Amino acid sequence: MIDSPATPQPRLSKNEALERIRQLKRWVVGGSMATFLAVGGLISAHTFNWTLPSIQSDSNQQTQQDTNGGFFNQGSQTNGGSNVGTSNGSQPVTGSGSS
Amino acid sequence: MSAHPTAASPSPAPVHPNYRLPAGIGRAAWPAMGTTVVVCAPTERLAEAASQTRELFAIWEQALSRFRDDSELAQVNQQAGHSVPVSALFWDVLTTALAAARATDGLYDPTLGRQMLRIGYDRTFAAIAGGILAGPTARPLAGGGWQGMRLDPAARAVTLPVGVALDFGGIAKGMAVDAALAALTAAGIAPALVNAGGDLAANGTPEAGSWSVAVPGDRMIALYAGALATSGTDRRRWQQGATPRHHLIDPRTGEPVVTDVVAVTVAAPRCAQAEVAAKVALILGERAGRAWLRQHHLAGQCLRENGELWATAGWPAKEDQS
Numbered sequence: 001m002i003d004s005p006a007t008p009q010p011r012l013s014k015n016e017a018l019e020r021i022r023q024l025k026r027w028v029v030g031g032s033m034a035t036f037l038a039v040g041g042l043i044s045a046h047t048f049n050w051t052l053p054s055i056q057s058d059s060n061q062q063t064q065q066d067t068n069g070g071f072f073n074q075g076s077q078t079n080g081g082s083n084v085g086t087s088n089g090s091q092p093v094t095g096s097g098s099s
Numbered sequence: 100m101s102a103h104p105t106a107a108s109p110s111p112a113p114v115h116p117n118y119r120l121p122a123g124i125g126r127a128a129w130p131a132m133g134t135t136v137v138v139c140a141p142t143e144r145l146a147e148a149a150s151q152t153r154e155l156f157a158i159w160e161q162a163l164s165r166f167r168d169d170s171e172l173a174q175v176n177q178q179a180g181h182s183v184p185v186s187a188l189f190w191d192v193l194t195t196a197l198a199a200a201r202a203t204d205g206l207y208d209p210t211l212g213r214q215m216l217r218i219g220y221d222r223t224f225a226a227i228a229g230g231i232l233a234g235p236t237a238r239p240l241a242g243g244g245w246q247g248m249r250l251d252p253a254a255r256a257v258t259l260p261v262g263v264a265l266d267f268g269g270i271a272k273g274m275a276v277d278a279a280l281a282a283l284t285a286a287g288i289a290p291a292l293v294n295a296g297g298d299l300a301a302n303g304t305p306e307a308g309s310w311s312v313a314v315p316g317d318r319m320i321a322l323y324a325g326a327l328a329t330s331g332t333d334r335r336r337w338q339q340g341a342t343p344r345h346h347l348i349d350p351r352t353g354e355p356v357v358t359d360v361v362a363v364t365v366a367a368p369r370c371a372q373a374e375v376a377a378k379v380a381l382i383l384g385e386r387a388g389r390a391w392l393r394q395h396h397l398a399g400q401c402l403r404e405n406g407e408l409w410a411t412a413g414w415p416a417k418e419d420q421s
Contacts (some may be wrong), residue, residue, distance in 0.1 A: 071195070071202035072372055073397050083325035084366045086400060086415040089311035091119040092319050094137060095296045096312055096327045096364055 117313075119307045121305035124290075131156040132272050134296030138279075139310075140288050148288045151280045156295070159275045162188050165212065165266050172265055182251060188312070190255050191379040196270050200245050206379045208350035210244035212264025215348065240352030247343055273298050273328060273374035280370075292322075300326035300370040315362040315402040320415050322366075328373035330381045330409075331362030350381050358384045365392065365399035366414070372397075385409070 012020070120126055125142040127149035128135055136156055140148035162171045171189050185193070196209035216398060217240070219381075244263030251257075259265065272295045283291045290303030292310055301310050303324055309321035315329060324331045332347055332355075349356045363380040367373035376397050380388035385401060392399050398413035 032238065071198040072367070072376070072397070083323050083368070084327070084413075084415055085321040085323065087309065087311045087319040087321040089307065089309075089319065091117050091323075092311045092313035093118060093120060093124075093139060093305075094292065094294050094299060094310070094312055094327045095118075095297065096294075096299055096314050097331070097362070097379075 102374070105260060109345075121307045121310075122306050132160045132275065132295060133166075134272070136296075137294040137299075138283075138291065139294075140283065142287050147286070148283055148291055151282055151286065152293060154277055155279050155282060159188070159271065159278075162186060163192060163267055163271045165215070167334070172267070173257060175257060176264040178281075179263055180261040182249070182254070182256045182258045184254060184256045187255070191267075192259075192267055192271055192274055193257060195274060195371065196267055197248070197250075199270060199371070203375065203379045205243055205245070205350055206271070206382050208242040208245060208348075208373045209265055209267050209270070210248070210259075210263050211242050211268075211348050211353075212261070213267035214240060214242065214350075214353045215266050215346070216264070217353070241352035242348070242352045256297060267331070269298065269328070269374040269378060270371050272296065273326070273371035276300050276370040281418070298328040298370050298374050300324070305353060314364045314400065316400070316406070317406045318400070320419065325366060325368045326370035326373045327364060327366050328370060328377045329362055329364040329379035330374070332356065332358065332360075332381070347378065347381060356382050358382070359404045360385055360388065360401055361404055362400060362402045363388065365397055367397055396419040 104261035111274045123141055124139050125145035126137060126139050127145055128137045129149075130136070130155070136152065137144070138149050138152050156260075161167065161169075164170045165172060165176075169172060173188075173328060175183050175185065192195065193209070199207045209309065233353060244260055247263065249258040264361075276293045276295050276298055277300060279293045280291065280302050283289070283293070284302045290301065290305050290310075292301040299312070299322075301324060304310060304323055309323050311319055312322050312327060313319050314327070315331065330347065347356045350356065358381060360381050363377045364375045365376040365380065367376060369373060371404075376392065377399065380392050380401065381398060382388075383391050385403065388401065389409065398411050400408055400410040400414050402408055
């Protein structure tokens with residue numbers, strides 16, 4: 001086979017060249033925004049440690065986050081220590097053992 | 100539940116020979132939720148208090164027992180991977196258990212049902228006590244399955260991840276004690292004390308000024324209000340193959356907790372809180388458990404294998420030191 005000589009590419013007009021540059025700019029801007037959003041999302045997820053069970057409504061998500069860590073704050077504001085003291089009785093009424 | 104005695108009939112549960120009731124207070128006891136439930140209340144309202152509490156525990160056991168094929172919990176476990184509508188009671192216990200799991204960074208884990216089966220605790224403890232079970236056929240599996248659960252509050256439905264099973268364990272018992280006591284309070288029955296296998300709470304004090312409660316380490320403390328719970332490795336033990344087992348699983352390993360702590364007792368405003376806190380402190384062991392209780396401003400004591408006791412601030416000093 002005989003290689004045919006390469007056909008020279010036709011030169012772009014100035015308007016065509018400018019249009020291609022504009023398209024390239026749009027791709028660069030769009031790609032940058034998508035990358036920013038993806039990385040931002042990953043960082044947010046890591047920062048807030050979103051390991052809660054999946055919640056299917058916004059109102060419940062609020063409730064779940066409010067109770068996160070609040071389990072031991074329910075009930076009296078005083079700690080359990082204020083509810084116990086040294087017994088003066090000689091015999092117990094009942095017992096708290098391993099169950 | 101039909102086998103349970105009426106409040107007026109003699110209790111089938113053994114009563115500690117040294118237990119003594121305050122003046123004007125009566126006691127009723129019956130088996131429920133895999134343990135013995137005791138109600139202490141003014142004598143004239145004891146029958147009412149016992150009837151009300153017995154009915155409540157029967158309903159809770161029917162919904163939450165791991166050992167009843169027809170329980171709501173069994174139905175949810177059998178349908179892992181599918182959205183299952185649940186009752187208001189089940190939803191309340193589930194969301195509370197998940198709050199406890201988050202508050203303890205997963206050291207309390209309501210999704211250790213599979214791990215319990217693996218170590219042989221697949222039927223009531225009465226049925227496995229004393230026997231030697233076959234060794235496990237599967238490798239240990241760490242917990243944390245609760246993080247993959249999906250809740251739909253609008254439909255009040257729950258979806259368990261495939262391969263995950265719920266076992267509420269002690270928190271259901273603690274919540275049942277809290278609910279029973281709240282019902283007694285609402286009915287004007289006070290002072291009253293409800294004790295489910297060592298997880299107990301009171302809504303007032305008898306004329307003596309407090310409830311004297313025996314706790315591990317041959318100690319006795321006065322309870323004025325709120326709740327006490329004990330978690331320990333000294334009960335519910337069995338043999339699986341050549342391996343001794345107990346019922347408290349460390350969710351980090353999926354195996355029974357290995358610790359030099361025998362029992363932890365914690366006081367808290369509510370019984371469910373005390374129960375979870377005692378379990379977490381036991382799992383963490385002596386040093387980290389004590390720090391964890393301090394961090395959460397909870398008073399408690401720990402009995403070590405060598406018989407030594409330590410206590411956090413707020414826990415009463417030993418009787419001979421007072």
